[in-house]
Every structure is written in C-alpha cells, then in structure tokens.
Amino acid sequence: MSAADPSRQGLDHDGAAPLVSRTRALLESRPKARRVLLVAAVVVVVLGVLGWLHFSVRESTDDAQVDGHIIPIAARVGGTALEVDFTDNQEVVSGAVLVQIDPSDYRVALQRAQAELADATALMAAAETGVPIATTTTQSQISSAAASVGRALAGQAAAEARLASAQARLREATANDTRAQRDLERMKGLVAKDEVSQQQYDLAVAAAAASRAAVDSAQALVAEALQGRENALGALAQARAEQATATTGPQQVAVTRSRAESARARFELAKAVVEQARLNLEYTTVKAPATGVASKKAVEPGQVVQPGQPLLAVVPLEEVWITANFKETQLKRMRPGQAATIRVDAYGRTYSGHVDSIAAATGARFSLLPPENATGNYVKVVQRVPVKIVLDRGQDDEHRLRPGMSVVPTVITR
Numbered sequence: 001m002s003a004a005d006p007s008r009q010g011l012d013h014d015g016a017a018p019l020v021s022r023t024r025a026l027l028e029s030r031p032k033a034r035r036v037l038l039v040a041a042v043v044v045v046v047l048g049v050l051g052w053l054h055f056s057v058r059e060s061t062d063d064a065q066v067d068g069h070i071i072p073i074a075a076r077v078g079g080t081a082l083e084v085d086f087t088d089n090q091e092v093v094s095g096a097v098l099v100q101i102d103p104s105d106y107r108v109a110l111q112r113a114q115a116e117l118a119d120a121t122a123l124m125a126a127a128e129t130g131v132p133i134a135t136t137t138t139q140s141q142i143s144s145a146a147a148s149v150g151r152a153l154a155g156q157a158a159a160e161a162r163l164a165s166a167q168a169r170l171r172e173a174t175a176n177d178t179r180a181q182r183d184l185e186r187m188k189g190l191v192a193k194d195e196v197s198q199q200q201y202d203l204a205v206a207a208a209a210a211s212r213a214a215v216d217s218a219q220a221l222v223a224e225a226l227q228g229r230e231n232a233l234g235a236l237a238q239a240r241a242e243q244a245t246a247t248t249g250p251q252q253v254a255v256t257r258s259r260a261e262s263a264r265a266r267f268e269l270a271k272a273v274v275e276q277a278r279l280n281l282e283y284t285t286v287k288a289p290a291t292g293v294a295s296k297k298a299v300e301p302g303q304v305v306q307p308g309q310p311l312l313a314v315v316p317l318e319e320v321w322i323t324a325n326f327k328e329t330q331l332k333r334m335r336p337g338q339a340a341t342i343r344v345d346a347y348g349r350t351y352s353g354h355v356d357s358i359a360a361a362t363g364a365r366f367s368l369l370p371p372e373n374a375t376g377n378y379v380k381v382v383q384r385v386p387v388k389i390v391l392d393r394g395q396d397d398e399h400r401l402r403p404g405m406s407v408v409p410t411v412i413t414r
Helices: 006-029 031-056 104-192 198-246 249-283
Strands: 058-060 064-068 071-074 079-084 090-092 097-101 285-287 292-295 310-315 320-327 339-344 349-358 384-391 407-412
Touching: 064 407, 097 310, 104 198, 104 249, 249 285, 320 407, 339 384, 384 407
Parallel strands: none
Antiparallel strands: 058 407, 064 320, 071 310, 079 097, 090 292, 097 285, 292 310, 320 384, 339 349, 339 407, 349 384
16 A cells, blocks of 8 residues: 555544543643653663763773783704703793703803913014014114215215325325436436436435335325225115115004004904803803793703794783774874773773873784785775773782783773
C-alpha cells in the first residue's frame, strides 16, 4: 500500500490521537508520575552532558606497550669463557662481573707490548739526545772550518809574500853574480898583462864565487817558497773542502731531528699498542653496564666466544615508559605535560603519568619499508603517531612493569 493512501493516513491519525489523549489523561490524573518522568528526563540529560564532558577531553588507545632500555652485551674479545656468574632473569648491579674470559693470551700480549714500549722509549731518548749534540757539533764544525779557511788564506798570502821576496833576492843575486863574473873576466886580462896585482885578482875570484853561491842560495829559497805556496794552496783547498762539508751540517741536524721524530712516533705507536693490549685484557672481564635484570643468556662455561658474539642482555627496570600509538585524529588537543592514566592488562591496575613527547613522524615512516603513495592506487589510511608517556614518580617502585607489556593509556587533553 502506498504512503499516499488516504484511508491509511486516516487510520494513523485516528490511532495516534487516542494514545496521546490517554497519556495526557494519565499524567494529569497522576501528578507524581509526571514528576518522576520529569526528574528522569533531567537526570538523563545531566548524565549525557557529564558523559560528553568526561569523554570529550580523553583520548585512549589499546595500541600501546611498556617500553624501556634493553642493553645487549657482546664479547669484545675472543676466548674461552671460564666463568659465567649469573643466571637467566637474575637481578644484577652495575659493575658486577658477569662473564670471565680466559685472559692468558691477552696478559702475554700486554707484557710483550710493554717490552716493546721500553725499547722504543730508550731509542727515543737516544735519538732526542743526539739532536742537541748534532746541533752543537755542526755549529762547531762550521766555525772551525771558517777559521781554517781564514788561516789557509793567511798562509797562502804569507807564502806568496815569501815567494815574491825570494824571487827578488834571486834577481838581486843574479845581477850581482853577473857583475862579479864580468869583473873576473876583466881581471883575467889585466892580471895577464901585469896591470893589476895578484891580490886584486884573487879578490875578484872570491867575489865571483860568493856571488855564485848567493845565486844558488837565492834559487834554493825560491824553490822553498814555491813549495810553501803549493802547501798553502793545498791547505786552502782542504780547508775549503772541510768548510763545504761543514755547510751540510744543518741537513745532518735535520736528518738527526727526523730520526728523533721517527723514534718518538714509534714510541707513541708502542704506547698505543700497550693501551690496546691493556684494554683487551680488561675486556676479558665482562661487567654489567647498569643495574637491571640479566636476560637472554647465551653463554656457558667452557664455551669459546668470538668478538662481537652476543652473550646476554641487561634490562634496567628503573626507567620504563609507555609508547602509545594514537591515531592522528586524536592528536588535535594533545600536548606534552598533559596527565594520563595507564591501565596494565597483566595486573588490572591503573598507573598515573603524563605525556612526555610526541614523535616527529608516524610509525609508518619509521618502519623498515616506509609506504610509497605515489603509485597511483593511493588509499587513505588513518596513520598512528607514537606518543611517549612517562610514569609519575613512585608509581612502579616494585619494578613490576616489563618492556613489551600491553597497556591502555588515556590522556586527559583539557
């Protein structure tokens, strides 16, 4: 039957009118019921308004977990595990020895490195001592060579002067000898004619012999002066050679200084080797980096471990927080510092806390393979943003919360 049927419309009006009339009559006849209905209506409205005010300032999600620091501990050196001083899920304190690796090889390596360091130290000390010695020696050699050259030049000048003097004497003696020989020749003719006495002739002969002897002596002095000049030239050449050798002294000092620097570098290298050997020896003792619970035990006594091999994990329970993945539509009025309540599924207990921070990107962006929406078949999906909620002080003194537990946080956004 269609809605435009007049007969049907008449029936509806006829049926509704008596019902309204009877209800009105009932309320008029019973004032108490009317008041009850009025109060009930007011209560419903008030409850509705209160419920709206309550839930409109609260944002909640069940996509949340307890989070915390998990410190994986791995072997930094290899060797045989001699002792394992913890059990799985045991509480440990910071600095407690957890695993002891055989330190024998690393102790020997340290002793060898220390011996090499001592040798490098001695070599460096000797090399550094040689630098000032070489510097002083070089300066002395340069000064001595310069003085030797000066003396050689003075000797050469003196030799040249003696040679010149000897040559002058030779010329003088030669001239005197020439005159004496000529006088002797004239005396021979005169003595033959008995024009001069025999005594005068004898004096001429003696003078000629003396002049000849003077020439021979002058020639000997010239020869000696020539030899002296040659010796002076040789001494000068030797002095200049020594001076040329002495001028290489700064280069020799530089070489000595380079050797000292090389010795120091070897010393630093040996020192670093000793430090590394000491660290390796310390690494044989694996200690707890923080107070917490030792879990995920993966080492046994007698096991040979390799560098980088995971041994266990320490979970500090002193600092845990909540990572809640809220929908992006729930973040409109959410701010750091707002109060929050956290209901833990495991214990059925509610903890109090506050919003610490809101992540800088959605969880999808932090995933291993972020979604790529530029393919042409984009489908809008409501994203979730991680929100860090920290517990108020004194909420978990017993450290019952464990990372990974499911919780339901509610943030009060007013």
